[in-house]
Amino acid sequence: MFDTSRECAQRLDAEDALSGYRRRFYLPDGAIYMDGNSLGLLSREAETAVLRLLDSWKRLGVEGWLQADPCWFTLAEELGKGLASLIGAAPEETIAVNSTTVNLHQLLATLYRPEPERYQILCDALIFPSDLYAIESHLRLRGLDPKTAIVRVRSRDGYTLEESDIEAAMSGAVALAVLPGVLYKSGQLLDMRRLTAAARARDILIGFDCSHSIGAVPHQLSAWGADFAFWCSYKYLNGGPGGVGGLYLNRRHAHRLPGLAGWFGSDKTRQFDLDMQMTPAQGAGALQIGTPHLLSMAPLCGSLQIFQEAGIEAVREKSLRLTDYLMWLAERELAPLGVRIATPRAPNRRGGHVALLHPEAMRICMALREEGVIPDHRPPDIIRLAPAALYVSFEEVRETVQRLKRTLLVETYRRFPQEREKIT
Ligand SMILES: Cc1ncc(COP(=O)(O)O)c(C=O)c1O
Structure with missing residues (x-):
């Protein structure tokens, strides 16, 4: 061949x-660029989108929040629509927000509810360290000892994981699992569909770090029934250094109050009522916290156009x-x-x-x-x-x-x- x-x-x-x-x-x-899974390259579309945002700031000042094109106030939701098609979710299940690690913090704060008999978090021996630090800190915040509350599935060869080993570790004491879509070192793609089915059959909440899979691999997170996911945009999505991250929250969790709340998680029609009682948005948008970092979101507008076109x-x-x-x-x-x-x-x-x-x-x-x-x-x-x-x-x-x-x-x-x- x-x-x-x-x-x-x-x-x-x-x-x-x-x-x-x-x-x-x-x-x-x-130079030949073989590092797009660390930092993707700048496209002309992304450059244009950044210049456009700067131009609307230049021309409109504060009016840009509602009058800029694209509108700043709803940019996170707009980008969420493009991201949703890449991860196989509904627009209201997806939002462009924060960084990868902050999104994991937010999802754990929102979804992790330890009980005396079911409190462990399952992850793997090859997890990206920042994810592990985040998980450990949530356990400590709840008075749990990471040594006993984290189950780390071993790797047989030091580079890859076996889905059967992960399934075997899904005991009755596990409340929630955080796994990679693609492993950041070996590039192994996990069978997210199979793992989601296994977790759901055992009443375990399951989510994926899709930093190395989004923009490289199609996903069907919503159809598979995954509970949550989070990722960055600076790798295969070519969203720029420090570019905005994203998260997915399955619609069956839309009623949950955000673990870390802030006014940008409000229902958009109510946010500027500035009520002391928060009215959260329905869906993933509720997990936003503060004012979106528009300059780190702009490149993604251009980049997602390319993905939409290419498929x-x-x-x-x-x-x-x-x-x-x-x-x-x-x-x-x-x-x-x-x-x-x-x-x-x-x-x-x-x-x-x-x-x-x-x-x-x-x-x-x-x-x-x-x-x-x-x-x-x-x-x-x-x-x-x-x-x-x-x-x-x-x-x-x-x-x-x-x-x-x-x-x-x-x-x-x-x-x-x-x-x-x-x-x-
Ligand atoms: C798999 C994975 N998870 C998490 C992170 C941390 O991302 P951030 O620094 O955007 O929080 C990275 C960073 O490269 C990563 O590769």
Whole structure:
């Protein structure tokens, strides 16, 4: 199906229906950008949206709250509509707000109700540390000891999780589960549908950190019945550094009072009554707290236009072909030089990036930068490569592997000078 030639990569690019989107992004000069799962690139649409917001501030001052286009007062809800289609939820179940970690805090404050016999929070051994810190702090706030109140599902290989292990950990003492959609190190995609069904069958509330899955993988959170989710916009959504996060709250929880309340969580028609009695919005909007950070929301307006146009299914389809090609090349060209692949091979078990393993991953990433490829390193041994479907080409994937191979040859020679004969 593939071969290692440049012609093969060029043919894949020629057949790529999304190739035109690349021109709409600012690509770093002279470098191949493989770090879109850390910080996505700026699109022209996102730039225009920021300039438009600045212009409305310039022209309208405070009147921008109601007169700007898009209207500042309802921008979080407007963006929520675009996000809803990416995570498979209704608009009122989704809101653009805060940062990832703050959204997890808000969701825990709203949904986590420990009882004497059912108080544990289930997560996993590979959880992103900020999520764990947030969970621990909620337990402490409620006088619980994180050591006994957190169940962390182990990883059998240090990189991936087994859904059956997670299900086995869903005991009667577990009140709530927080799991990743895609694991931030290995890029493994969890079966969110299966895990949601298992949790619901046991009366456990379940939610997902979708930071590494939104914009890379289609979701059906509402149809699956997940209780909540939260994410950032600065990775695959290309929403800019520090860009606004998002959250999803299943409509069956719409009646709940926000755990952390503030006036922007009010019903929009009542907010400016400035009543001492809050009237919360119906749905995810109630989980807003204070004045939205409009300048960090503006890029997402432009970015979501691109997703609407391209379609998340098409983005996923190309992303799978890119990562397939990358893994195929890595197996042939890099495995003989000591690289292993941590990312599951099956399409339904991987997200948008590929994690390559090497004991000198940090040094290799530094050297790869010198070679004009921007990768990402996660200690101790992971080289993360994210060929973002909207702006990375197959030829760039091929070139990345070639440059990585050169870097590895130099590294191998440095570590094992006696091997030089074999590798040159
Ligand atoms: C999987 C995951 N969860 C949570 C976070 C924390 O996000 P934030 O700093 O936006 O709160 C990150 C940040 O990269 C992440 O990758």
